[in-house]
Amino acid sequence: xxxxxxxxxxxxxxxxxxxxxxxxxxxxxxxxxxxxxxxxxxxxxxxxxxxxxxxxxxxxxxxxxxxxxxxxxxxxxxxxxxxxxxxxxxxxxxxxxxxxxxxxxxxxxxxxxxxxxxxxxxxxxxxxxxxxxxxxxxxxxxxxxxxxxxxxxxxxxxxxxxxxxxxxxxxxxxxxxxxxxxxxxxxxxxxxxxxxxxxxxxxxxxxxxxxxxxxxxxxxxxxxxxxxxxxxxxxxxxxxxxxxxxxxxxxxxxxxxxxxxxx
Numbered sequence: 732x733x734x735x736x737x738x739x740x741x742x743x744x745x746x747x748x749x750x751x752x753x754x755x756x757x758x759x760x761x762x763x764x765x766x767x768x769x770x771x772x773x774x775x776x777x778x779x780x781x782x783x784x785x786x787x788x789x790x791x792x793x794x795x796x797x798x799x800x801x802x803x804x805x806x807x808x809x810x811x812x813x814x815x816x817x818x819x820x821x822x823x824x825x826x827x828x829x830x831x832x833x834x835x836x837x838x839x840x841x842x843x844x845x846x847x848x849x850x851x852x853x854x855x856x857x858x859x860x861x862x863x864x865x866x867x868x869x870x871x872x873x874x875x876x877x878x879x880x881x882x883x884x885x886x887x888x889x890x891x892x893x894x895x896x897x898x899x900x901x902x903x904x905x906x907x908x909x910x911x912x913x914x915x916x917x918x919x920x921x922x923x924x925x926x927x928x929x930x931x932x933x934x935x936x937x938x939x940x941x942x943x944x945x946x947x948x949x950x951x952x953x954x955x956x957x958x959x960x961x962x963x964x965x966x967x968x969x970x971x972x973x974x975x976x977x978x979x980x981x982x983x984x985x986x987x988x989x990x991x992x993x994x
């Protein structure tokens with residue numbers, strides 16, 4: 732048997748911790764002499780090693796006590812297998828919860844960057860509606876109605892679009908362009924400054940839609956709100972999207988005219 736100080740040094744924990752384990756009846760010394768010296772035999776040392784292992788993989792002291800108590804009713808091997816499986820399931824649930832929170836945090840950050848504080852109430856409503864929807868690869872994917880009659884190729888393109896709240900760098904690029912458009916809405920959509928951004932935005936949109944202009948137009952019409960309707964996409968209200976419509980329409984008209992002149 733070894734003294735408490737030697738055990739503490741051997742396992743790299745404090746004597747105070749060993750006293751606490753004794754106090755909560757998790758690990759008792761094998762022998763306490765009349766003068767208060769505490770000794771631990773091989774069985775106690777093995778129990779301590781089990782405690783330290785379980786702590787290192789996420790068990791609380793209460794869970795460890797419960798595990799040791801249950802093994803009196805079951806075989807130790809069977810009890811450990813059951814308990815470890817339960818711990819794995821618990822960790823999976825925590826991972827799902829943390830991933831969902833991370834997604835909501837990013838969504839809030841993106842909303843602040845684009846729409847400011849005014850859109851936070853709408854975001855809160857959207858988040859409450861998404862609570863029961865499954866999380867896939869850290870995001871909640873949009874749902875498209877069967878009425879749209881999309882081909883499998885079109886669905887594949889739409890499912891690869893950057894999503895608000897994702898860690899997709901393309902989302903950050905889009906938000907940067909949209910922010911620049913917002914800052915220039917006091918200017919004419921036909922001005923050279925706005926037209927330069929129109930070219931960047933349209934080229935990026937084409938890349939995102941695999942250069943399928945028809946699908947891009949279909950999607951744009953899908954997310955456009957009516958005059959008094961709530962935005963389908965946060966921040967993309969009627970005024971903002973009408974401005975983008977006009978600047979892109981003029982950009983395409985100018986591009987087509989330049990192409991004819993080139994011929």
